[in-house]
Amino acid sequence: MKDSYDVIIVGGGPAGTTAARHAAMGGAKVLVLEKDREIGVPVRCGEAVDHEGLAPFIQPDKKFIASEIRSFKLIAPDGTVVKPNIEGLGYVLDRKVFDYELARIAADEGAEIVTKAYVDGVEKRDGTVTGVTVQYQGNRLKLRSKIVIGADGVESRVGRWAGIDTTVSMHDMESAAQVTAANIDVEQDTCCFYFGERYAPGGYLWVFPKGNKTANVGLAVAADRSKQKHALKFLEEFMEEMYPNAAVLTKLAGGVPCAETLEKITMPGLMLVGDAAHQVNPVSGGGIISGMIAGKIAGSVAAEVARSNDMNLLGRYEKEWRDSLGIRHHRYYGIKKVIYKFRDSELNSIAAEISKLPEKDQTLGALFKQAVVKHPLLILDVMKLFFA
Amino acid sequence: MIEIHEEKCDLCGCCVGVCPENCIDMTESRISIVDAICTSCRKCEWACPFEVFKFKNDKVRLKATA
Numbered sequence A: 001m002k003d004s005y006d007v008i009i010v011g012g013g014p015a016g017t018t019a020a021r022h023a024a025m026g027g028a029k030v031l032v033l034e035k036d037r038e039i040g041v042p043v044r045c046g047e048a049v050d051h052e053g054l055a056p057f058i059q060p061d062k063k064f065i066a067s068e069i070r071s072f073k074l075i076a077p078d079g080t081v082v083k084p085n086i087e088g089l090g091y092v093l094d095r096k097v098f099d100y101e102l103a104r105i106a107a108d109e110g111a112e113i114v115t116k117a118y119v120d121g122v123e124k125r126d127g128t129v130t131g132v133t134v135q136y137q138g139n140r141l142k143l144r145s146k147i148v149i150g151a152d153g154v155e156s157r158v159g160r161w162a163g164i165d166t167t168v169s170m171h172d173m174e175s176a177a178q179v180t181a182a183n184i185d186v187e188q189d190t191c192c193f194y195f196g197e198r199y200a201p202g203g204y205l206w207v208f209p210k211g212n213k214t215a216n217v218g219l220a221v222a223a224d225r226s227k228q229k230h231a232l233k234f235l236e237e238f239m240e241e242m243y244p245n246a247a248v249l250t251k252l253a254g255g256v257p258c259a260e261t262l263e264k265i266t267m268p269g270l271m272l273v274g275d276a277a278h279q280v281n282p283v284s285g286g287g288i289i290s291g292m293i294a295g296k297i298a299g300s301v302a303a304e305v306a307r308s309n310d311m312n313l314l315g316r317y318e319k320e321w322r323d324s325l326g327i328r329h330h331r332y333y334g335i336k337k338v339i340y341k342f343r344d345s346e347l348n349s350i351a352a353e354i355s356k357l358p359e360k361d362q363t364l365g366a367l368f369k370q371a372v373v374k375h376p377l378l379i380l381d382v383m384k385l386f387f388a
Numbered sequence B: 001m002i003e004i005h006e007e008k009c010d011l012c013g014c015c016v017g018v019c020p021e022n023c024i025d026m027t028e029s030r031i032s033i034v035d036a037i038c039t040s041c042r043k044c045e046w047a048c049p050f051e052v053f054k055f056k057n058d059k060v061r062l063k064a065t066a
């Protein structure tokens, strides 16, 4: 570790390492600081992505793909199953290996990566972020950089230290719990989503297969609706009811900022990317691909800023993000506000109508029509969101 | 008064994300609250998926306004 870089990235998740890769490709001297002792560990994720989102960043490879997904099941509170006819391919990843791969690629481009390095503050001069302070091997070091990229996930403290309010509202924070379970019978090419108050108020429950009778079973509850009963309790009850013979291989907690992108994602000397910037699909909670999309833009722009010393270029990151995904997330956020108002009885009756149709007619269009009868809501859009 | 049941904590950061005062510290191995800044708003308690926080009394400590 040196004491000065062009670009310092805090956080070695997909957003951070993708930013590192593209900043290094742009010729910048790049350092990634990660507080955990290993990149990719612990995994805090359902690990589902779509092929189209993934392929531009990394060649899909068996070594980090646990299963290929070809269909969905949507399950209403009363158990009615809708199996929408969906084109396209998805994957459940093995994120431990996946995150490692992303870091390796960044390193191949020349980025330096240091683990067990806990950033505890940012340095500022005249309103410009000029570096970070990091606790490393018993010392507290001051490191300088032209640009700091906060890719520190849901905690998003880098932004706050610098003066950007990154707090997630209780309404938008999804409080999550997940197990990776073995010895459970699930279709290996199907992702299941359970909706309704009984499973996950203000969120949903997922079962994503990972091969050999294992799966990620998790759920997320809106934080403002989990006062009485916390996410883990919901999950334990579901496991007991559905998979009493499962063995739990790992159990994890998590928070997902299902909000709109922060209004401010840059300031002189600083950019925020990924969960730290609230760049998560607000309906599905998916943030791997969107974090990488933001990381790519931010990394490229950071390299240009480092080359030219022109902080005005930071606006380009803001603009490119908003023009690509930001604007879509804004629309999805509107949809989210509507779907989470559905009551269980309404979800049941939508599902009941759809499930009467022959399977080939259980299309998103049909789902959409039913939903519109119940609510003026574009559920078609909603379902597309899960893998788009 | 907050009790922190550290043994239950999974270091996921959800509480840190909702804390309006940015007074929860989370290193690779530990979570802690800077008491002097905490307003006892209880958001961390509600947001935590694993029920790590327990508030002992409901009285909200108001932040001193200078």
Ligand SMILES: Cc1cc2nc3c(=O)[nH]c(=O)nc-3n(C[C@H](O)[C@H](O)[C@H](O)COP(=O)(O)OP(=O)(O)OC[C@H]3O[C@@H](n4cnc5c(N)ncnc54)[C@H](O)[C@@H]3O)c2cc1C
Binding pocket: A010, A011, A012, A013, A014, A015, A016, A033, A034, A035, A036, A044, A045, A046, A047, A048, A049, A117, A118, A119, A120, A151, A152, A153, A154, A155, A157, A176, A177, A178, A218, A253, A254, A255, A256, A273, A274, A275, A276, A280, A285, A286, A287, A288, A289, A291
């Ligand atoms: C239960 C759950 C299920 C999910 N399921 C899916 C899914 O199926 N599909 C999907 O696309 N998304 C899913 N997500 C969301 C997805 O995991 C995140 O959006 C994604 O990981 C965000 O990437 P990131 O790089 O922004 O942040 P992260 O992956 O969170 O990485 C941030 C990194 O920063 C490090 N860090 C934080 N603070 C510091 C510090 N002070 N100093 C040094 N390092 C620091 C952290 O240790 C961490 O490694 C899920 C999330 C949860 C919680």
Ligand code: SF4
Binding pocket: A253, A254, B008, B009, B010, B011, B012, B013, B014, B015, B016, B026, B031, B047, B048, B049, B050, B051, B052, B053
């Ligand atoms: S939300 Fe709960 S489990 Fe997660 S870091 Fe905070 S105290 Fe620990």
Ligand code: SF4
Binding pocket: B018, B019, B020, B021, B022, B023, B024, B033, B037, B038, B039, B040, B041, B042, B043, B044, B045
């Ligand atoms: S009670 Fe409120 S202010 Fe105190 S640590 Fe929890 S969230 Fe932060």
